[in-house]
Each structure stands twice: as structure tokens, then as C-alpha cells.
Amino acid sequence: MSKVSTKERTKTTAVDTAAPFRWPDANSTAELVLDEGLAFCARKAGLDSVESVIESLRQGESTVHQYCRYGLAKKVAESIGQLDENVKSVYTLDYDATPQDRCFGADDQASLIHLIVWAGRKTDALDALVKALDRALVQAYAELVNVPQLTHLLDVQIVDDADVEGRRGYGALLSSIHNRPIKVWAR
Amino acid sequence: MERQIDVRTKQVSPAFVVRDTADQDLWATVLNQLDDVAENLQLDSGIHAILRQPERELTVSVPVVMDDGHIEVFTGYRIQHSSARGPCKGGIRYHPAVNLNEVRALAALMTWKCAVVNIPYGGAKGGVQCEPGELSQDELCRMTRRFTAMIMPIIGSRRDIPAPDVNTNPQVMAWITDTVSMLERKTVIDIVTGKPIPLGGSKGRTEATGRGVAITTLELLKRQGIAPNDARVAVQGYGNVGSHAATILNGMGCQIVAVSDVTGGLYKGDGLDISGINKHVTAHPKGLLEGYGAPGVEQIDNDELLTSDVDVLIPAALEHQIRADNADDIRASMIVEGANGPTTREADSILGERGVVVVPDILANAGGVVVSYFEWVQDLQCYFWDEKEVNDNLKRIMVRSFKEVWDFSQEKDVPLRLGAYMLAVDRVANAVKSRGVFP
Numbered sequence: 001m002s003k004v005s006t007k008e009r010t011k012t013t014a015v016d017t018a019a020p021f022r023w024p025d026a027n028s029t030a031e032l033v034l035d036e037g038l039a040f041c042a043r044k045a046g047l048d049s050v051e052s053v054i055e056s057l058r059q060g061e062s063t064v065h066q067y068c069r070y071g072l073a074k075k076v077a078e079s080i081g082q083l084d085e086n087v088k089s090v091y092t093l094d095y096d097a098t099p100q101d102r103c104f105g106a107d108d109q110a111s112l113i114h115l116i117v118w119a120g121r122k123t124d125a126l127d128a129l130v131k132a133l134d135r136a137l138v139q140a141y142a143e144l145v146n147v148p149q150l151t152h153l154l155d156v157q158i159v160d161d162a163d164v165e166g167r168r169g170y171g172a173l174l175s176s177i178h179n180r181p182i183k184v185w186a187r
Numbered sequence: 188m189e190r191q192i193d194v195r196t197k198q199v200s201p202a203f204v205v206r207d208t209a210d211q212d213l214w215a216t217v218l219n220q221l222d223d224v225a226e227n228l229q230l231d232s233g234i235h236a237i238l239r240q241p242e243r244e245l246t247v248s249v250p251v252v253m254d255d256g257h258i259e260v261f262t263g264y265r266i267q268h269s270s271a272r273g274p275c276k277g278g279i280r281y282h283p284a285v286n287l288n289e290v291r292a293l294a295a296l297m298t299w300k301c302a303v304v305n306i307p308y309g310g311a312k313g314g315v316q317c318e319p320g321e322l323s324q325d326e327l328c329r330m331t332r333r334f335t336a337m338i339m340p341i342i343g344s345r346r347d348i349p350a351p352d353v354n355t356n357p358q359v360m361a362w363i364t365d366t367v368s369m370l371e372r373k374t375v376i377d378i379v380t381g382k383p384i385p386l387g388g389s390k391g392r393t394e395a396t397g398r399g400v401a402i403t404t405l406e407l408l409k410r411q412g413i414a415p416n417d418a419r420v421a422v423q424g425y426g427n428v429g430s431h432a433a434t435i436l437n438g439m440g441c442q443i444v445a446v447s448d449v450t451g452g453l454y455k456g457d458g459l460d461i462s463g464i465n466k467h468v469t470a471h472p473k474g475l476l477e478g479y480g481a482p483g484v485e486q487i488d489n490d491e492l493l494t495s496d497v498d499v500l501i502p503a504a505l506e507h508q509i510r511a512d513n514a515d516d517i518r519a520s521m522i523v524e525g526a527n528g529p530t531t532r533e534a535d536s537i538l539g540e541r542g543v544v545v546v547p548d549i550l551a552n553a554g555g556v557v558v559s560y561f562e563w564v565q566d567l568q569c570y571f572w573d574e575k576e577v578n579d580n581l582k583r584i585m586v587r588s589f590k591e592v593w594d595f596s597q598e599k600d601v602p603l604r605l606g607a608y609m610l611a612v613d614r615v616a617n618a619v620k621s622r623g624v625f626p
Contacts, residue, residue: 043323044320044321044322044323044324045323045324046323046324046325063324063358067320070320071320073320074320092320094353094354095426095449095504095505096424096426096427096428098396098428098526098527098552098555099278099280099351099352099353099354100278100350100351100352100381100396100555100556101396101397101426101427101428101555103351103355103356103357103381111473111474112449112473112475114449147472149471149472150472150473151477151478152450152473152475152477153473155449155450167507167531168507168510168512169507170505172506172507173505173506173507176506176507176528177213177289177292177293178506178526178527178528179353179505179506179527180282180284180353182282182283182318182320182354183283184320
């Protein structure tokens with residue numbers, strides 16, 4: 001499989017300097033996430049190169065989008081966990097009213113990457129980290145897959161111990177049987 | 188040369204042991220709910236005992252040769268809670284935390300769901316403990332085929348008809364169909380529902396649940412003496428269920444004044460332009476509401492949507508959205524549960540005390556299983572309906588089911604949720620009683 005970095009494939013522009021939070025290496029983290037996420041997708045979808053993955057994504061191939069979302073979810077989760085010690089575990093989930101209807105709904109290419117981040121406590125820093133990573137990823141991914149109007153790639157919900165123990169909001173989903181998320185990273 | 192075999196049995200990670208306790212609680216919750224209903228119905232203790240236990244539980248090992256040549260052994264389940272009213276029906280899910288208690292609970296819930304809409308099915312559920320995202324398409328296909336072969340002794344078009352659930356989809360259903368067809372040496376398209384349309388799937392399935400929610404809402408409005416044109420509706424969740432429910436209700440004259448998705452919500456006091464919103468969502472690269480703007484439309488968040496000044500609130504997003512901490516703030520006088528479990532038990536009590544009418548998920552979002560039933564009927568007949576026929580029959584069943592639950596609840600003087608469960612259990616109990624205990 002050829003190894004071409006995201007940087008070579010796309011001209012990733014800098015994160016908005018007016019943003020309230022910038023951590024030192026948003027763009028390179030996003031590039032790493034995309035490189036590894038796409039390589040994972042190529043392996044699982046049975047494609048011979050990352051370039052084939054990108055071509056399939058551009059053509060809206062549903063299965064490739066599905067693997068790409070999972071691969072990126074894992075890498076985003078890993079990055080968030082490594083950059084914030086407060087994070088305990090990260091989960092990915094499919095979002096719709098019922099799981100049966102999820103698979104009859106919109107094509108997979110039309111889905112955000114839904115993550116639940118379980119942290120010891122909700123902090124502004126973690127919130128800013130997630131937003132910065134989303135901005136950097138959107139810029140890189142939008143050029144790669146040729147969707148310039150893309151504004152979000154991630155839907156990240158942060159929950160704390162009280163949410164999980166009290167089964168409040170997204171914290172309730174961690175023990176849900178209907179829309180059960182899958183753990184993709186844990187400390 | 189002798190080939191070295193590397194066999195790895197998938198172990199449940201400790202992280203899921205905690206959840207297993209929650210699943211035991213869930214099965215206990217399902218049993219407690221049955222016990223409450225049995226008491227209200229003064230159910231015969233023998234029949235009650237029969238319904239407290241699944242009819243059949245099958246645990247299978249699913250060895251799969253992975254792409255790198257090593258063998259992994261997954262664990263799969265198929266549980267049939269009741270076949271008293273007809274063949275069992277229920278989905279198959281792929282998830283690392285699938286376990287017996289979870290599948291037991293879901294199988295029982297399917298029994299009640301099929302009974303409440305009076306379709307001739309019992310309840311079942313199945314699953315394989317795996318991480319589907321980590322499996323390649325080839326591995327997923329091999330795992331599905333082996334699992335199918337292992338549960339084949341108990342499934343069949345007159346025994347137990349699986350369907351998609353968490354992390355399974357029409358492609359997985361197509362693999363199951365093909366596997367059974369190959370092993371039985373004939374084409375067996377009636378073995379599962381939720382198939383792709385070219386393989387015997389039904390038209391109208393995509394919109395079925397949302398359409399069912401809309402039909403239920405219109406029936407509720409009728410009982411409350413409110414004309415659709417006078418009804419103000421808020422829909423939380425603009426996915427497959429919420430968007431279709433909003434579109435159909437809007438087409439029937441209802442004012443959809445608020446909608447929301449993960450990016451936030453939209454509000455317009457005299458009604459949103461749903462057709463314009465649908466065009467925006469279709470054009471949006473991720474199918475979202477964000478970025479939509481029109482004169483008079485305000486941006487709101489999900490909490491504001493839940494407490495907006497409307498007649499009907501349709502939670503069609505995720506579970507546990509209406510809780511003890513926000514139930515008092517809800518201004519809608521009617522709630523129609525499009526999602527599974529959007530109202531917590533505590534919130535349900537608060538809403539009941541306040542006189543808010545709640546149409547429970549077991550009835551409101553049953554449109555999907557009704558159209559799955561139609562798919563099976565069409566497959567058995569090898570005669571396929573056009574979409575109008577599917578929609579007309581769905582309407583007939585949902586209208587009838589709503590009436591039966593409403594009348595039963597009025598007669599027993601209980602809330603619709605309890606009434607729906609009582610009616611469902613009563614139907615299953617009557618079937619058990621009529622059939623008698625074999626031998």
C-alpha cells in the first residue's frame with residue numbers, strides 16, 4: 001500500500017486564528033488522524049491504497065464511508081485521550097431514533113462522526129480541544145473528499161461521572177440497550 | 188508442511204462486566220414490568236410463569252478465519268421469548284457488549300411490541316459479540332454466514348424471522364438469505380426482513396416508522412378534539428424517523444414550529460417551511476439542519492425545543508431526553524415517543540401527574556415492525572405491493588392499534604403506556620391459554 005501523507009495530497013490551511021483555542025499542533029494532529037484513519041479504512045474495505053479510499057469517498061461509496069468514519073473515530077478518540085488526561089474513555093455511536101431505522105435512513109456518507117467522551121469533569125479546555133480538532137479535520141477532509149461546504153465532521157458529547165452514574169443525557173447512552181455506543185478508546 | 192493454527196477466543200473485556208450488571212437490571216426491569224402488568228390484569232399465575240421465561244435460548248460459537256489466516260471464535264445468541272401468537276420476530280445485532288440478559292430483555296420487548304399492533308408474531312432477538320468496525324467486509328460476511336448456519340436449526344419463515352438491528356443492515360440480511368438458500372438448496376427470501384428491495388425487501392420501509400409516528404399523532408389529535416391545522420408540533424431529532432414524521436404531519440396541515448438535530452434547533456411560531464428545510468438537509472454534505480435560515484426563524488437549542496410552547500412534542504432522537512429534571516418544564520400537552528425510551532420512568536410519573544398524554548414508544552414507533560411484517564407477507568406470497576398499498580395498510584393497522592390501546596386504557600382507567608403493555612400481555616396470554624400447555 002502506498003504511503004502518501006495527507007499533507008502531500010491536500011493543501012491544508014491553518015486553523016482560524018480568531019478561534020478561542022489553539023493547541024500547538026492542530027493541523028498535524030488532524031493530518032495524522034486522517035492518514036491513519038484512511039489507512040485503516042483501506043485495510044478493512046479491501047482497497048489497495050489510500051488513494052482508492054479517497055476516490056471511493058468522493059464517489060459516495062457507502063461501505064467505505066462507514067469504515068472511514070469508524071477509523072477516524074478511533075484516531076480522534078486516541079488523540080483526545082492523549083491530549084487530555086482528564087478523559088477516561090471514548091465511545092462512538094450511530095444516531096437515530098431506533099437502530100432498525102438507522103440502517104434505512106440516510107446513506108453513511110451523510111453522517112457525522114458521533115462520539116461520547118467520558119471525562120472526569122467537563123472543562124473548557126477539553127471543549128476547546130474538541131472544537132479545534134474538528135476545525136482542523138474539517139479543513140483537511142473537505143479538500144480531500146471535495147466537499148467545500150462541510151462545516152463539521154465531529155459531533156462530540158462530553159459526559160462526566162455524574163452524567164454516567166445518574167444516567168443523564170448522553171451519559172445514559174453508555175448503558176443503553178437501544179442505541180448502544182461502542183468503546184473505541186480507554187485509558 | 189503442517190499449518191500452524193492460531194485460535195483466539197474473543198473474551199469479554201472487563202469494561203463490559205459492569206455493563207453486564209446493568210443488563211441484568213434491564214432483564215429484571217422487563218420482568219418487573221411484566222409482573223406489574225400481570226397484577227393489573229389478574230393474570231393466571233401459570234401463564235404469568237410461562238411469560239417470565241424465554242421459550243428457547245441458543246448460544247453458539249462462531250469460528251471465523253480472519254483475513255490474516257488466524258481463527259477467531261465469536262459468541263452468538265438467538266433467543267425466542269414467545270411464539271404463542273406466531274413465528275418469532277426480532278433483530279440481530281453486532282456489538283461487543285451483546286450478552287444473554289440483553290438479548291432476553293429485547294426478545295421479550297419484541298413479543299409485546301408485535302402484540303400491541305396485533306401482527307401475528309412472537310418476539311425474538313439475537314446477536315454476535317464482536318466489534319463490527321474492526322472486521323473487514325469479508326470477515327463480516329464469513330461471520331454472518333457461520334452465525335446463520337449455527338442458528339439455522341431454530342430460525343425459519345414459519346419459526347423465527349430475523350431483521351436488522353444495531354450494526355447490521357440490509358447487506359447482512361442479504362448474506363443471511365443467501366446462506367440459508369444455499370444450505371436449503373432453494374431460494375428462501377422469507378427467512379429475514381429488512382432486505383434490499385431487489386432481494387424481496389418492501390417498498391415504504393424507509394419512511395415506515397416516521398409515518399407510523401405521524402399517523403399515531405393524528406389519531407391522538409382527533410381524540411383530543413384538535414384539528415391538524417390547529418396543532419403546533421415540535422420534533423426533536425431530524426433523522427430517518429423525525430424528518431419523515433415532520434414532513435407527513437406538515438402535509439396533513441400541522442404546524443411544525445420547532446425541529447432540531449445534533450447541531451441545534453430551529454423555531455418559528457407560525458410554522459417552519461418543512462419543504463425548504465428538507466431541501467436544505469438534502470443539500471447539506473452531512474444531512475444536517477445547521478446553516479438553515481429563513482425570515483422569522485430563530486435558532487434554539489435542544490433543551491429549548493423540549494420546553495417550547497407546542498401542543499405535541501415528538502422526541503425522535505435518543506433515549507432519556509425527558510427526565511425528572513426537565514419534565515416539569517415541558518409545555519406540550521401531548522408527547523408521541525418516536526424514539527425508543529425517550530422518557531425516563533420518573534419523568535413519566537411527573538408527566539402523568541400533570542395530565543400530559545404520552546403515547547408510548549411500543550405503539551408510536553411500531554410502524555417499522557409493521558412494514559417488516561408486510562415484507563414477510565409479500566415474500567411468502569411472492570407478490571409485491573406498490574408503495575401506496577404498503578402505506579395504506581400501515582395506516583389501517585396503526586389507526587386500529589391506536590384505537591385499541593386508547594379504548595383499552597380508557598376502559599381500565601390507566602395511562603396509555605400501561606394500557607399498551609396490558610393489552611399486549613393480555614393478547615399473548617390469551618394465545619397461550621387457547622393453545623394450552625403441550626403435551
